[in-house]
Amino acid sequence: MQLKNDLLIRAAKGQAVERTPVWLMRQAGRILPEYRAVRESVSGFIELAQTPELAAEVTIQPVDILGVDAAIIFSDILVIPEAMGLPYEMVEKRGPWFPNTVKKEADLKKLRIADGIDDLSYVIEAIKITKKALNGRVPLIGFAGAPWTIFAYMIEGSGSKTFSKARAMLYTQPDFSHKLMQMITDSTINYLKAQIAAGVDLVQVFDSWAGILPPDQYQEFSLQYISKICDAIHEVPKTIFAKGAFFARKEMADLNCETIGLDWNMGIKESRQLIGPNKTLQGNLDPAALYGNAKQVENATKIMMGQFKGSRHIANLGHGVYPDIDPEMVKIFIETVKAY
Amino acid sequence: MQLKNDLLIRAAKGQAVERTPVWLMRQAGRILPEYRAVRESVSGFIELAQTPELAAEVTIQPVDILGVDAAIIFSDILVIPEAMGLPYEMVEKRGPWFPNTVKKEADLKKLRIADGIDDLSYVIEAIKITKKALNGRVPLIGFAGAPWTIFAYMIEGSGSKTFSKARAMLYTQPDFSHKLMQMITDSTINYLKAQIAAGVDLVQVFDSWAGILPPDQYQEFSLQYISKICDAIHEVPKTIFAKGAFFARKEMADLNCETIGLDWNMGIKESRQLIGPNKTLQGNLDPAALYGNAKQVENATKIMMGQFKGSRHIANLGHGVYPDIDPEMVKIFIETVKAY
Numbered sequence: 001m002q003l004k005n006d007l008l009i010r011a012a013k014g015q016a017v018e019r020t021p022v023w024l025m026r027q028a029g030r031i032l033p034e035y036r037a038v039r040e041s042v043s044g045f046i047e048l049a050q051t052p053e054l055a056a057e058v059t060i061q062p063v064d065i066l067g068v069d070a071a072i073i074f075s076d077i078l079v080i081p082e083a084m085g086l087p088y089e090m091v092e093k094r095g096p097w098f099p100n101t102v103k104k105e106a107d108l109k110k111l112r113i114a115d116g117i118d119d120l121s122y123v124i125e126a127i128k129i130t131k132k133a134l135n136g137r138v139p140l141i142g143f144a145g146a147p148w149t150i151f152a153y154m155i156e157g158s159g160s161k162t163f164s165k166a167r168a169m170l171y172t173q174p175d176f177s178h179k180l181m182q183m184i185t186d187s188t189i190n191y192l193k194a195q196i197a198a199g200v201d202l203v204q205v206f207d208s209w210a211g212i213l214p215p216d217q218y219q220e221f222s223l224q225y226i227s228k229i230c231d232a233i234h235e236v237p238k239t240i241f242a243k244g245a246f247f248a249r250k251e252m253a254d255l256n257c258e259t260i261g262l263d264w265n266m267g268i269k270e271s272r273q274l275i276g277p278n279k280t281l282q283g284n285l286d287p288a289a290l291y292g293n294a295k296q297v298e299n300a301t302k303i304m305m306g307q308f309k310g311s312r313h314i315a316n317l318g319h320g321v322y323p324d325i326d327p328e329m330v331k332i333f334i335e336t337v338k339a340y
Numbered sequence: 341m342q343l344k345n346d347l348l349i350r351a352a353k354g355q356a357v358e359r360t361p362v363w364l365m366r367q368a369g370r371i372l373p374e375y376r377a378v379r380e381s382v383s384g385f386i387e388l389a390q391t392p393e394l395a396a397e398v399t400i401q402p403v404d405i406l407g408v409d410a411a412i413i414f415s416d417i418l419v420i421p422e423a424m425g426l427p428y429e430m431v432e433k434r435g436p437w438f439p440n441t442v443k444k445e446a447d448l449k450k451l452r453i454a455d456g457i458d459d460l461s462y463v464i465e466a467i468k469i470t471k472k473a474l475n476g477r478v479p480l481i482g483f484a485g486a487p488w489t490i491f492a493y494m495i496e497g498s499g500s501k502t503f504s505k506a507r508a509m510l511y512t513q514p515d516f517s518h519k520l521m522q523m524i525t526d527s528t529i530n531y532l533k534a535q536i537a538a539g540v541d542l543v544q545v546f547d548s549w550a551g552i553l554p555p556d557q558y559q560e561f562s563l564q565y566i567s568k569i570c571d572a573i574h575e576v577p578k579t580i581f582a583k584g585a586f587f588a589r590k591e592m593a594d595l596n597c598e599t600i601g602l603d604w605n606m607g608i609k610e611s612r613q614l615i616g617p618n619k620t621l622q623g624n625l626d627p628a629a630l631y632g633n634a635k636q637v638e639n640a641t642k643i644m645m646g647q648f649k650g651s652r653h654i655a656n657l658g659h660g661v662y663p664d665i666d667p668e669m670v671k672i673f674i675e676t677v678k679a680y
Contacts, residue, residue: 162627162628162662164627164628164631164662164664167628167631171640172632172636214604214605214658215605217626244605246587247586247605247606264554265553265554265586265587270587286554286557287502287504288502288504288507291507291508292511292512322502324504
């Protein structure tokens with residue numbers, strides 16, 4: 001189906017756009033009262049993500065209510081370990097928790113390469129329902145976690161300030177680590193291809209814990225596998241968002257992808273110099289800037305837009321929108337971008 | 341008293357050294373069984389920090405047991421809010437917690453500028469006891485938190501993944517934020533001067549949450565106040581360690597200090613280029629590298645030393661040593677630096 005608003009896709013490809021497209025990471029599933037109403041009708045986050053009709057509903061809410069230029073499927077990066085045979089629970093106010101973790105080579109035998117279709121049919125079904133309901137209004141973004149970030153959770157078993165178990169593994173068992181990374185990479189490629197077959201118009205890979213590795217280790221254990229994913233996906237534009245990987249920006253210019261996401265620590269001018277002119281940059285307003293009043297949000301957004309001016313850009317925050325942000329301020333951010 | 345081992349001081353000042361000095365952030369108070377024995381004899385972390393004889397004892401342990409080239413006084417950056425009138429508790433496994441936080445301009449009236457001597461007499465006393473017991477064997481490092489990091493805790497009331505309350509304040513109440521920053525800065529200068537009067541040979545300022553601010557905001561709300569501290573202290577060399585402030589390295593070259601600490605994300609060659617030749621760099625082995633075996637720790641340390649070679653350097657980790665690191669691996673790190 002032809003997209004009525006294809007600004008995101010054209011901006012990603014570096015084609016001419018009438019104005020800069022805008023969406024927000026975590027736009028579905030955090031800030032809207034309409035989301036919370038749906039969320040309270042089920043037992044928890046995972047049930048919501050696994051109920052395709054409801055996942056589709058909350059995916060579309062920000063398009064209707066906020067006026068963003070893209071929808072992103074409501075799901076979670078940790079569906080991949082689950083599909084590989086390592087289930088998780090979402091503990092209220094604490095985050096994800098894995099009853100079992102991967103500790104040694106023998107544990108790899110208990111894992112499988114996810115096929116992306118049967119293993120993750122609930123996501124695929126949610127994508128199909130969303131595409132139908134969106135009816136071409138805006139593009140739908142699919143996503144997955146980067147292999148290092150998924151690895152970090154599979155070893156650590158939960159969120160962590162230091163992810164020291166996962167990082168220890170890279171030092172003590174590099175061969176094992178590479179094997180697991182490759183299994184995650186293969187699963188992720190299958191999963192993204194299944195999302196694309198189901199209709200997503202662009203895919204984004206989130207390396208949420210990129211910023212915790214030293215530069216050399218990041219090349220070896222993360223960027224190498226992100227590169228494999230980029231090389232395997234040809235059907236739609238790809239965005240790589242590696243939070244905190246300021247030290248890898250130059251190397252990211254060589255990835256076979258269209259767009260690089262910037263977090264709010266990364267200077268825009270410096271990032272453009274390091275990444276060069278041949279990628280679209282996505283981001284990067286400080287999520288905390290939306291705590292300001294209307295005038296402050298408008299000013300901060302205009303300053304950000306001015307710094308990106310004249311080069312390929314998709315407007316977004318520098319990380320996911322914070323849960324306690326007033327949706328009215330999100331609207332002002334969006335409207336300021338649209339009017340710029 | 342003349343120092344018998346003054347490698348740290350000479351390296352900080354850029355003077356000739358026979359070999360690179362080495363110490364570890366958090367060397368006291370985390371990894372040693374001898375520390376845990378002392379820790380278990382009191383009710384908690386804060387009692388230990390406030391008992392000068394015991395604080396001195398655990399300060400000296402790593403000099404005796406690990407062979408580091410410096411001692412750092414066992415204390416906590418949050419003694420400053422406490423001395424300003426905002427007490428905190430240390431909750432086991434959760435970290436610091438403030439029963440009251442600073443929320444608005446009127447709350448500033450309840451705070452005072454800490455004088456550093458009467459308000460923090462237990463630290464000053466611990467420094468005097470430590471200096472006497474060290475008897476000039478190695479230099480003693482004093483320290484304080486940077487104003488932004490202290491501000492973040494005073495507003496947020498605890499550790500946080502996002503410090504979104506503190507960051508919101510910078511956007512919504514910049515004037516109030518500057519007033520509180522200045523109060524913290526004045527308190528910190530008093531405190532560091534009192535530490536120096538009591539005998540510390542070098543001071544380090546820790547900006548633990550530097551990496552959470554966008555570059556412009558970091559200049560305005562953090563680096564500006566660090567600079568005031570640097571300008572106020574003349575008596576001993578100063579080290580600034582701003583974790584995650586990769587984006588401010590160039591500006592840090594202009595600080596009136598001798599040494600800049602690098603975290604393990606910061607490339608050594610790139611950091612030297614940005615900071616220039618006129619500062620000593622401290623760091624920056626990945627703390628997780630010490631999870632390796634003896635050979636791996638030795639190799640990782642040698643690689644790090646090689647990258648710093650030929651320029652002003654104090655060897656350290658890129659952050660505090662992790663609590664579950666084997667002290668034997670810490671010794672190998674130290675011995676590898678010494679033998680390099």
